[in-house]
Every structure is written in structure tokens, then in C-alpha cells.
Amino acid sequence: MASPLIRITQWLDDRFGAASFQEFLRHKTIPLHRHTVWYYFGGMTLFLFVIQVLTGILLLLYYRPTPNDAFESVQYVMTQVRFGWLIRSVHSWSANLMIFTASVHMFSVYFLKAYRKPRELTWVTGMLLLFIVLGFGFTGYLLPWNTLAFFATKVGTQMGGSVPVVGKWLLAFLRGGDEVTGATLTRFFGFHVAVLPGLATTMLAAHLLLVQRLGMSVPPSVEKRITEGRETAKLMPFFPNFLLRDMIGWYAALGVLGALAAIFPWELGTKADPFASAPAGIRPEWYFLFMFQTLKLLPSKVLFLDGEFAGILGFSLAGLVWVAVPFIDRQVGFSRITRVFTGLGIFALGYIIMMSALVFK
Amino acid sequence: MKRILSSSVILMLALASSGWAETKDSCVTCHSALDGPLAQPPKDFASDVHHEAGLSCSDCHGGNPNDDSMDAMSAAKGFRGTPPKSKLPEFCGRCHSDGNYMRRFNPKLRTDQLTQYLTSVHGKRLKSGDAKVAACVDCHGVHNILAVSDSRAPVYPTNVAHTCARCHADSHLMADYKIPADQVARYEKSVHAKALADGDASAPTCTTCHGNHGASPPGVTSVANVCGTCHVFFVQMFQKSPHGAVFEKMGLPGCVQCHSNHEIVNPSDDWVGTGSKSVCITCHAEGDAGYAAAQKISDDLAKVNKSQQRAEDILSTAERSGMEVSSARLELSHSNEAIIKARVAVHTLDPAEVGKLTSSGAEVSAKAYEAGVAALHERDLRRKGLGLSLIFIALAIGGLYLKIREIESRPKL
Amino acid sequence: MNIPEDARAASPPVARRWVNLLLGSGVLASLASFLYPALRYIIPPSVPESTSRSVVAAKINELKRNAAKIFQFGSKPAILIRTADDQYKALSAVCTHLSCTVQYREDLHQVWCACHNGLYDLEGRNISGPPPRPLEVFDVHVQGEDVIAARKT
Numbered sequence: 057m058a059s060p061l062i063r064i065t066q067w068l069d070d071r072f073g074a075a076s077f078q079e080f081l082r083h084k085t086i087p088l089h090r091h092t093v094w095y096y097f098g099g100m101t102l103f104l105f106v107i108q109v110l111t112g113i114l115l116l117l118y119y120r121p122t123p124n125d126a127f128e129s130v131q132y133v134m135t136q137v138r139f140g141w142l143i144r145s146v147h148s149w150s151a152n153l154m155i156f157t158a159s160v161h162m163f164s165v166y167f168l169k170a171y172r173k174p175r176e177l178t179w180v181t182g183m184l185l186l187f188i189v190l191g192f193g194f195t196g197y198l199l200p201w202n203t204l205a206f207f208a209t210k211v212g213t214q215m216g217g218s219v220p221v222v223g224k225w226l227l228a229f230l231r232g233g234d235e236v237t238g239a240t241l242t243r244f245f246g247f248h249v250a251v252l253p254g255l256a257t258t259m260l261a262a263h264l265l266l267v268q269r270l271g272m273s274v275p276p277s278v279e280k281r282i283t284e285g286r287e288t289a290k291l292m293p294f295f296p297n298f299l300l301r302d303m304i305g306w307y308a309a310l311g312v313l314g315a316l317a318a319i320f321p322w323e324l325g326t327k328a329d330p331f332a333s334a335p336a337g338i339r340p341e342w343y344f345l346f347m348f349q350t351l352k353l354l355p356s357k358v359l360f361l362d363g364e365f366a367g368i369l370g371f372s373l374a375g376l377v378w379v380a381v382p383f384i385d386r387q388v389g390f391s392r393i394t395r396v397f398t399g400l401g402i403f404a405l406g407y408i409i410m411m412s413a414l415v416f417k
Numbered sequence: 418m419k420r421i422l423s424s425s426v427i428l429m430l431a432l433a434s435s436g437w438a439e440t441k442d443s444c445v446t447c448h449s450a451l452d453g454p455l456a457q458p459p460k461d462f463a464s465d466v467h468h469e470a471g472l473s474c475s476d477c478h479g480g481n482p483n484d485d486s487m488d489a490m491s492a493a494k495g496f497r498g499t500p501p502k503s504k505l506p507e508f509c510g511r512c513h514s515d516g517n518y519m520r521r522f523n524p525k526l527r528t529d530q531l532t533q534y535l536t537s538v539h540g541k542r543l544k545s546g547d548a549k550v551a552a553c554v555d556c557h558g559v560h561n562i563l564a565v566s567d568s569r570a571p572v573y574p575t576n577v578a579h580t581c582a583r584c585h586a587d588s589h590l591m592a593d594y595k596i597p598a599d600q601v602a603r604y605e606k607s608v609h610a611k612a613l614a615d616g617d618a619s620a621p622t623c624t625t626c627h628g629n630h631g632a633s634p635p636g637v638t639s640v641a642n643v644c645g646t647c648h649v650f651f652v653q654m655f656q657k658s659p660h661g662a663v664f665e666k667m668g669l670p671g672c673v674q675c676h677s678n679h680e681i682v683n684p685s686d687d688w689v690g691t692g693s694k695s696v697c698i699t700c701h702a703e704g705d706a707g708y709a710a711a712q713k714i715s716d717d718l719a720k721v722n723k724s725q726q727r728a729e730d731i732l733s734t735a736e737r738s739g740m741e742v743s744s745a746r747l748e749l750s751h752s753n754e755a756i757i758k759a760r761v762a763v764h765t766l767d768p769a770e771v772g773k774l775t776s777s778g779a780e781v782s783a784k785a786y787e788a789g790v791a792a793l794h795e796r797d798l799r800r801k802g803l804g805l806s807l808i809f810i811a812l813a814i815g816g817l818y819l820k821i822r823e824i825e826s827r828p829k830l
Numbered sequence: 831m832n833i834p835e836d837a838r839a840a841s842p843p844v845a846r847r848w849v850n851l852l853l854g855s856g857v858l859a860s861l862a863s864f865l866y867p868a869l870r871y872i873i874p875p876s877v878p879e880s881t882s883r884s885v886v887a888a889k890i891n892e893l894k895r896n897a898a899k900i901f902q903f904g905s906k907p908a909i910l911i912r913t914a915d916d917q918y919k920a921l922s923a924v925c926t927h928l929s930c931t932v933q934y935r936e937d938l939h940q941v942w943c944a945c946h947n948g949l950y951d952l953e954g955r956n957i958s959g960p961p962p963r964p965l966e967v968f969d970v971h972v973q974g975e976d977v978i979a980a981r982k983t
Contacts, residue, residue: 131741134739134741135740135741136741141739141799142799145739296820296824297821297824297825300817300820300821300824301817301821303817304814304817304818307810307813307814307817308810308814310810311806311807311810311811314803314806314807314810315803315807317803318799318800318802318803319800319803321738321739322739
């Protein structure tokens, strides 16, 4: 008698044709070289996203998205619901961790030039995913309706208003009105639990499909060494070798999240009072700090443009160029121009780190 | 010739003068045309409360406002001119002490200012020939008198101290009377000045305790009564306490002895007892009953404060660790209330009275402390749970690692 | 997993069994330690969430006329007064001076703070003594047997 596992797999295969998928998984390989460690970050980001979805669904069982109840419902989860403190703190910490791993993943892909043909669309879908993830962070931050979140949202959405022509409509769209009110909360809640998850799922499906179809890219520097005979091309089966290693990473992440939740629980803060004045030192979450600092440093007028708008325009253009990098850098192999793009990337990364650090000066 | 010229000039200006177009008033038209200080009165008077009531120069100074000539100011026509300082109170009192007259303009205005003034230090000195003291115009202004309720008036509550300071902060002026000149400076440091500045118009200023028209320092025996108009409980307790009778016999002022008169600041618990900041040791020394009582009261206060602080600290720690302690905090507010009441009871100088309150406060804060301990215990349970799950995770990771080693130790396929 | 016969024979069966045991138990135990909190979480707690907006202050015949009681509103004390002319008033009982708990004075028909002799009228207005601000007023309505106090919207 075949083992139960084999019987189930057979049953599924008769109906789903899963065998071909299994075959494919068995043949998936990961290139082994000095930069292999960066391959783990995509999977880690995906794992943390799954954590977010699961803890998010649990939080949905108790959260109430109105100004009168939002703060109280989060307080209820933190204090009365069994293990509510754990679920909520894991959700908040994992959000930050995920943005971190997503950024590491993005920069490692950039520096290893994995965006080159035929992986341009993987890069584009990945960048869109990053923007969606930042959107998750921005909308989710408001949901506890505490003082910090309220004012950070006020400042953050204010920037939308400085876009010329469409600024007023953009602001109204983001805020659900002229000011940050209960309407904003409802809207952000809708974005956070329905719109963004839907977008993320489709973008993720496209991204993963492309990755599976196109396989893992080998960095140009490594390829150069292989063609020059200084290194042999090594491969590791994805299943089970790489996956087991992935799982070690995921378990470690779970341990870190649990420790963070138990030892550094996420703050509740005080309930937002729209009529109180903003407390001193309001600033956005760390992943928006570099933009925040840049806008602070810009003069009120840049040439003929309003300073804040110039900043937003600058970042939008930079973002656009960044997303379009695969279509600009059409090099094949390793050349001097490759170094130029690497330099650009180092500049971007350095800028982000330095600007973020300056906020704390 | 000169007369015709001045008359025609006056006539022209009469047509040009603004704000007075309807009523012909020679005082205004003439004085507006003059130079220097003589032109100031009509300018000031435009905003005066008497002007708003329909009164004019002649209503106080007499004379004939319909007469364009210098004759308007003849004594025969009833002109009173500028009164000498010594006669000023009666000058204003001519109307302001006349109940029938004042009723026509403002029935609820008091009419006893003159009688009050004559009982004041200022009034008495004025009558004995001192023209340097304050009389009506020194506080209220001359021609631009504003109602007390007008925030620009020098006698509006928040402006009173500044007005008194005009003379009472002048050390040269005060030296002649052998009065210190630091009262206003001291007052500005007090809680009363701060309350007034923060918008509480009922907070005391100079006139609240000294009187306005009958301004005098309250006598030593009546200071407590003055403070007691607001601080009711404290004076009641004080009068019944051992200090009440003793202070009166010794001629010591009630509240001022410990709290000062002008520089009244927030008291602290270390004013009570036998420590360096204590006010008790000013009179009491080791061995006497007062010293012992002070010590007991201060000890009880210290005990309940410590208990409160201990509970506060542990609840804050629990809160920062993410624990829910709002009901314990509610308990703590009750013990805080007991401490507040104990501080009031200090004025009975009775250790038993104070002790009752401090011990009930300590009991409540002890309960809150226990709640904090329980919350921290729950926190520790969480960390133990974390530790356990970390062990399982470590096991899983260990298993994974070994599995990888095992798979990859097999010969290559 | 399709592992060829000869490869399987390469690692000793005993060692492999231990590794599998370790891995299996580690994974199972860790999964249990994740699942347990999640399952406890989805069962709602016995204390239902008090909406901070309204609370049952008393039953309808609990108070006599010209009497009051202290009740808990959220985490702070509040006072429900049944006036002499049979009206219900609900106010915050936290004195705005130094946060002592106020009480109802049947002789004065006013709210009094015993700490420093502060007085409030039945609309919460601070009328005498140190309190600098009025007391927060709550809406009161009767629903069946309950007298309910709610935050003003």
C-alpha cells in the first residue's frame, strides 16, 4: 500500500495535474557563488508578507475602523484579548522588517544587475510591489488612530496637495475630505485591507511567475569569472536544499519577531485629538525619513517651482528612472558602464541612509 | 483785532473739527487748536467712558461750553478749573458719591469710593498734606478713563499690579515712607500672579487683599481672614489649631508667617517637619511638643508619598512593558486624593488628623502596587512563553541544519 | 521525495532517523507554539469591549430624588445625579482642580469637591472655589430599566 502522502498527491494530480508542477520544482536550481546569500531575501520578504496577511486577518476580528472606536479596539486587543499583544506587536514589527528585507532585496537585485534582459518586467513588477508595500505601511500606520499616526498622516498627505493642477483632488482623494478625519480612516482602512491586498496579490503572482519562468540570474561579475575559467558554475537544487535553508531563515525571523513582540511591544500611544496641536518632533516612519528630510532642506522656492512640489517632482522622476533602469542599462555582461550604474546605486543608497540619519541630528 | 482773528480761526476750526460736529462745545474746539499739553485732553477724551455717557468737559470742570470767548472759563460762569491734588477726591466724588445722580448712568456702580478712600492710607496722607500719594487720577487716568471691565484700563484685574507698581516699585519714592519697593516683583513670582496671567480673572491681585479705594495693608490679626475668603478650609483649620490663638497672642500674622504675603509660591511637603527647608523649625526646637508633632506629620506625609511613588513607578514599568493597568491607575487616583486632603489637614497641626488620611492613602496605593506586581508577573510569563517557543524554534532550525548536512553528505547524483 | 536507493544507503539509517525525529519534533513543536496563541486569540474574551462611548450608570429606581451615585465611565469616575425635580444629570466626577473625586451635596443641590471646597452647578459649570474649568457633561437617557450615560457626540 502506498503511503498516505503519495496517495493524496496522486489524487490531486489526477484532478489538478500537479505532477508537472512537482517536476518543475524538482528541476529548479539555484546558482552557487559568492553572492548567493542575496537570493534569500526575496523569499524572506514573501514569508513576512504571509505573516502580515495572517496576523492582519486575526486583527481584523477585533479592529473597528471609526475614530470613536479604533484606538479603543486596538487597546482592547493589546490588553484583553488573549495573545492580542503578540498578534498586534508581531504585525507592527513584521511590517517594518518586511520593508527592510524588501529594500535589501531590491538593492541586491540592482547591484547584481539581475534586472537585465530578460528580467526587465520582473524588476518593474518588483518595484511596483515595493510601492504597494510602502502604501501598506503608510495606510496601516494610521489605523490605531493615535496622536503620532494622526499627525504623521496629516503631514504625509499634505504633500499630495502641493502637486500642481491635480493637487486639490489628490489631497481630497487621499484624505476623503479637506482634513484628516474619520473619513480618512475609513478610506485608509479600505486601501489597507482590500485595495492594496488585491493589487499586491496580482503583482506578486506576476512577479513569482516571471521568477519561476526565467530562473535565477547570475551576476555579470560572476559570469565573467566563469567565462574566464576562474570559477566553475555550481548549482544547488531548490528543492529540498535551498528550501531547507530558506526555512532556517524563516524560523529565525519568527524567533526574532516573537522576541521583539515580547520584549519591545509596539506602543499604543494616546488617542488622537484632532483639535490638539501637533506634538513637537513629529516625523514619519523610518522608511519615509529620507524624503521627509529632503523636503525639510529644500528652500521654499526652487527656480520657479514651489519648494515642496519640486521635491516631490524630484523624487517622482528619480523613482521613474529607477523603475526604468532595465530599459536604460541594456548592457550584456560586465563592462565599464556597468560600474557607472553601480556607482549610481551606491549614491542612491548613500543618499537615503544619510538623509535618514540627518533627521536625528 | 486779536479777538476777531482768534474768533474767526476758531469758527473755521469749529467747522473742521471732527467727531464733535453735532454738539457745539467751545472747550473742545478751543483746546484742539492749541499746541502741546493743552491739546491733549480733547484727544484723550474721545475714548473716555464719561464721553460715552454723554458728558463733556464742563460737566466736571464747569464753565460755559456755548461761549466761544475766554469768558467761558470765568469763575462767575461756574468754572472750577483743575482742582489741587488735595481736593481731587471730592472733585470726582461730587458725582460719584451722589447715588441719585449715578443711578441715571449706571445703577449698579457703587457710590462709596470717596468714603472708602478717606479710610485708606492714601486718603489719610492726602488729607494731612502729602500730595505724592495716589488719588483718583493716579490709578484711573485723567481724561481717558476706561471702565474697570475694559481690558485696556489700568484698573482691569490683570493690569492692577502694574498700576500699583508705578509708585510702589519706585524705591526712591518708597524710601520716604520707609516701605519696601519689592512687593510687586515678589507678587509676580507668586502662584496668584501666574493664575491671573493664565486667564483666571478671579485670582487675587493687589486690590483683592488690600482693597482698592480703601487700600491699606490688612492688620496682623486679619490677614488670615483675608486669605480665608478663598482658602476657606485652611483658615477654619488654622483658627481651630494651636497656632490660631498663639499667633494672635504673639502678634504674628496668620498665613503669612509660613506662606509669605506677596511671594506666595507652591508649597512643598518639605516645608513641614524638621528638615532644612521646614518652616516649623523657625519657632520650634527639639524637645517641644510642636517639634514632635511636626516630625510625626512630616513622617506620615513622607510615608504616603513614598508608597504612592512606589506604586506609580511599578505601574509605569508595567505599562511600558505593554501591560494593561488602567484599573490600578484608578485606585492610585484615590490615594492621590487622600494625599491632597492630608496636605490640607496639615493646617490643623494635629498628627492624628493627618495620620488618618495618610494611612488610608497608603493602604490604597499598596493595593495598586500589588496590581502592578501582578502585571509584571504576567509580563514575565509572556517572556517565559517566548523562551519556550524560541527553544522549539531552535530545535526546528537545528533539525533543518542537520537535515541539510545529511542530504548533502550523500554522494553527488 | 525520490531519493535513489544507493544514496539512501549512504547515510546510516540510525543517524537519519534521529535527524528526522529532531526536525519533525522541532517543526511540530514550533508550529504548536504558533497555533496555540492564534487559537486562543480568536476566542473572544469574557470581558466584552466597553465602547468608550456609553455605559449603564444605574437602574431606574436605584436612586432617590435629590441623590447621586458615582459610577465608572471608561477608566474614570463619573457622577449620576437624580435631581429634586426628577431629572437625570451625568457629569465627570474628576475635579478640574487637582483631580479629586467630587460628590453631590443634597443641601446645596450642587456638586462639591471636598478637597478644596470647589463647587459646580448641575450643568457642570465651575461656580466657586479653585476649579478652573467646568466638568465634562454626559448625555443621559433612559432605556427600559437602565439609565445610560454617553459621551456627547
